Amino acid sequence: MATLPLVLSGLLVAGLLLYRAALPRLLPGIPHDAKSSRRLFGDLPDGLQYAARTKEFLSFLSWRCEQLGSPIVQVSLRPFQKPLVVVSDSRETFDILHRRGRDFDQSDGFRLNFSAAWPNSTVTMRTGEQWRYNRRLVVETMSPAFLRDIDGPTTHKMSLELMKLWRRKAERAQGRPFDVQSDLNKVTNDVIWQVLLGTEVRAVKSQIEYLSSAEKVDLPASVDEVVALPEGSLPEVFNAFGLLAESSTIARKSVFGSWAAQVAVRVYPELSRAWRLKNAIVKRSARDAWNKFKDIDLVDKHQATSAAEFVVQREVKQAQKEGRKPEGPSKWLEGELAIMLAAGYDTTASSMSWGLNYLSIHQDVQAKIRRILRETFPKAVAESREPSPAELYNTALLYLDAFIEEVLRCSQLIPSLSRTTITNTRLLGYDIPIGTTVVSPHHRPKRTAPRSEKPSTSKGPPDTKLAPVKDSARTSSGEEFQPQVNEWDDTSDDLQNFRPERYMPSKEGDEHLDLMAGPHVTFGGGTRGCFGKKIAYLNMRILLAIIVWNFELLPLPDELSGLESVEANTVTPRRVPVRLRPLAG
Template identity: 30%
Template sequence: MAKDLSPADALLAGIDTLPGKSLLAAGGVALSLYLLYRQALPKPLPGIPFDEESAKRILGDVPYLQAMKDQGLAARMFWPEQFDKYGTAVSQYFMGPTQKAAVALGDYREVHDLLLRHGKDLCRGPLVASVWHGVMPAHFIGMEEDNPAFKAAKALGKDLMTPSFLHEVNAPASYQKVLSIVKLWQFKSELAEGRAFDAAVDLGYLTYDIITAAALNIDDNDTQIRKYIRELGELKQPATVPASTTEPAEFPPSELTDMLSALFTIAGASGKAFQVPSPKLFHLFNNRTAKMKKAYHDRDTIIRSYIGDAVRRLQEEGDNFKPTSAMDFIVMREAAAAKKENRAPDFYSDTVVQVTFGYLLGGQDSTHATLSFLVKRIGANQAVQTRLRDTLRKAFPEAWSQRAQPPLQELVKAQIPYLDAVIEEVLRIDPPAVGITRETKKEIKILGHTIPKDTVLFLSFMGPTYTSKGFLPEKTGEALRSESSRSHAGAYDVDDWTKSGYPADEYHPDRWLKESEDGSGELTFNPRAGPFLTFSTGTRVCWGKRLAYLELKLVVTVLVWNFVFERLPENLEDWVYDEDLFMKPKNCRVKLSSAWDV
């Protein structure tokens, strides 16, 4: 019978057997898996450069980021480096099977124009929101502006960046804490016997003390640095001093307070969430660890205890209540909002707790990052440091003649262009954030490329036009810019730092100075000298910008007033980045001597 079957019938008969059915099923599964695999591969946008190898794998560019981390490099430098890799201001990248192609933009004028004039076309997007929602779901930082809770949450901190709060509450609290690190470093310098020592830990303690003093009005004796000084003083051998003068002295770290430990833990979790394809999935598992549970418990418990103190004083003093901390202002805002809405105030809500904690977190870690870069820069640039010290002595001649500290009230009000330039140049060349991400709410054009709706944008704050030459052609590039960008050409002295008189990748505070227009010959600070977006711009400009400048001004003045930051031995000087919530130097050491002797 089999000999009489046609070839087609024979094939069907073979398939109908058990081995044949199994083979067909396996083929179907293989085909389905192949189709799923093809579907999961990145879908590049037309006309925008990308890595062809990344487009051939489901994980896209994620292996590159992991390789950078494995080599001890900052994975976030992946984005600025893409522009040099492709020789373009616009590139695309792929962050895994669930993510669409994302676009990176490395051109100051276009980034500035998008954020400042086209903010309505952009949103934070679910990716960034999920980073913050995982640790502070009730804070406005993880919300879009159209979220009903956004406006109310942001209103709680409305008073915290006003000049009156910064000058009357924040500055005095900060100043006392800065004087504490002077005592710590005088003690450490003596013990180090002329050798360098780590400064990163101490600067972390300092910025924590400064921000908690302003936020919670903590007692001076309860600060981390005062606690550290006491601990070192009780040790028989507080320093390990090597025989070689080119090796650093070692000091044991301080035992962290519960609040500082919670802050470091939550900041670390936030930083890691920025480095993974799925922040939501990361937080889902990470928040279940004992370490994170303790951090959240300590955060909420400690902050609510301070809320209780503020509420008690508000109720006792009534109209005579005088706020002395950020917490006091937040409690007052909640009371006023409740009265206006005809409801009972919810002083202990997650929103009040997390808005307070967000003030602590943002103010501590970003300022810590900048100060770490700053002490390295002034140590490596001795002429800059000497000029700054001379400038400060001329600004406060009476204090210098009396060998006293610069008076706080004079320091807050003083206009010192070179001090502003020294700080601005650190923020330019070593920004705590290399860029930000946004998501398009509609189809837009960027430098001639069509970017679909719901596309993630990485907007760079370093790299081309900031610290290296931009990639838009001089003659034809202008036509590619948006109409609003073209209409604002010339708004800054240069739109690419390689067009200035100073190398873009070098530290030169003078780039921010110009002669006064009154013909006096005096130098003035010029904030519009060239590309600078460290604090972003537009509707989501950094909320703590004024606070950051005030703290940096206070700390830098006092440190340079009291110490000479000597040039480090060659083996200890490097410029390798590390990353946590913000970018920091991998190593931050100082070699100090007394400024009163020079």
């Protein structure tokens, strides 16, 4: 009996030590929330309360910086883990992304979150020899030849299929608005699978066929009420890919992090089946491409029609020049094709969703895009057709491109960027040890901005209370980088307004797209910036041009603005209601 008190005492001491070990392990000197430092889950309770109030979680990081009045803070979200270091300063973010590759690499959390569903891809790797090998495998998929000959024509073809579907939906809706967010997911899925693997998903076509035979739609009494149009069943690959694309959110939402995603993808029946289906399709596409082009003597007899074929054809030709045996399909090529599927689908569908919402809200912007398109392509107008893929690829469309930039700035599809330190370093005057994750949240304009085109009297981002960063606190590379990024001029420019012109200098005779007009980094930057950026831009350009050419997106009531958001892998609108009026020619 005498040993029982000793055992209980030992358990109590062990529990106390475990509790202390689980408390946030704060970094010296960096500002933090005092009460959070004494809680097992640190700042997480406050973050959850913020999310319940705003329907967003990641912007909590910006809010914490503003609350503490500092451009750098530390935030703890899980027991036994180092805190996140949050940097809310655009100049420092650009420096980290573009100049400090020796200090920072892709964040460990980001890599592990995607490793469950998308292994053997550059997203899951530290920057090194294997990462560089994988990148070389697919680098030609961002070449002008691939974009012009494969991506552009495929996107154009699928855009026309979407127009067929929307004409039938608009006829059924009889002037009432209907939600097209799922249609944007479908067309993006169709495009990306066809472009990368040569696989026809038929997500949009399946809905055209279903709607043709569907019964009459019950219309709401009010012409301003969204009508629920019937949808048919979708191909298995579409549903499977959607599940996998969202699987990384499991890791972010679970206290077990990436382990939860690993278990879910292997154990949950639906996810496991989707994972096997994705692997089988990617493997088959890589093998078929190899079989088509493996004969060096016949390599020029065939034409590549997908990224898989394009990559294999280029490898065989290069091997022929170098007098070596070409490398066949590998798990690395399969990994890159798979992650490009996920990345292209997510970003393009989300950005298109925001784009249509902004077109409905800003009627003058929509009208200007349409006018410029018709003035730029008079031959297409005369022939009562859409501009061709070649015309849309080769022609300068500055205002449309500026519109895309403004959509990306205002929506901030990627709410934050993260990097992990690979050496002991300094940030804004503080020591940051190796293995620390640094997060840069993106400030975005309030989505409750007025519809009026008149500039508001706001002089900058609302509620911002950050102390200015002293130049003495920056690294030498941060000071050197300053001239290359223009800060938004808050004294003359209202950031809450949606205004594509901010990306176009107004000087007479000097019209060009100024991508450095202000600091927004939707696609990241530097070595680990988004590899598929060129495809995403071209797909958006073609889709938007075809939509505005074929339809007028009529005004909607304020309550249908579509500006409320949902956070997943990207920030997406909760809905995308449109009231479409078909246009001739």
